[in-house]
Amino acid sequence: MNKIDIINQVIQERRSTYPAQFSDIPVKNEIILQMLQNANTAPNHAKTQPWRFVVFTGEGLKKLADFQSEFYKKNTAEDKFNQNTYEKLQENPLKASHIIAIGMKRQETGKIPEIEEVEAVACAVQNMYLTAQAYEIGAYWGSGGVTYNEKAKDFFGLGNDDKLLGFFYVGNIAKESPISIKKPLEDVVKWVTE
């Protein structure tokens, strides 16, 4: 296959695979490293490379599970507390082989609009998605749990002006996802030709 066929196939076949679909066979660290190396080549304005990643695996997954479930307990009013949510925050990370916390480090001068730093991080995450797809590894970007909570950022080494953008869950696939149906191109593209 030539490069064009390969990239078209990898992009077209990419899909999210969720923790419940992961097997308990761990993903090799070398594959995770390749995903991170590919993330680190993403386009970014003014060479800020605003992505910051924290990789949790092995006992590290339990650390993340404990942090996010206890954070939820501590920061949720008693009448709003949901035991099911608490248990999910405790159990979900343990279904993954690796979880990569996705952070955006804000440029110190603030010259680049913040949205562009977030966009660059999303490009980096797409590179991880595509690398996972090429290795036939399951992955998904989740933005639940503590993601947008200001008080959670410190745990991931992020400062006041930075953002936590979610978690990239990675695992070997036990149960495949179907390719998700997208709107047709005509609905999302307009050509201007004259």
Ligand SMILES: Cc1cc2nc3c(=O)[nH]c(=O)nc-3n(C[C@H](O)[C@H](O)[C@H](O)COP(=O)(O)O)c2cc1C
């Ligand atoms: C920024 C971002 C945040 C997401 N957060 C969640 C999430 O919290 N929970 C979830 O189930 N899926 C989440 N997803 C994954 C989407 O559900 C998934 O990409 C969408 O269903 C399309 O499926 P596909 O990735 O297989 O094409 C997120 C995706 C993106 C890009």
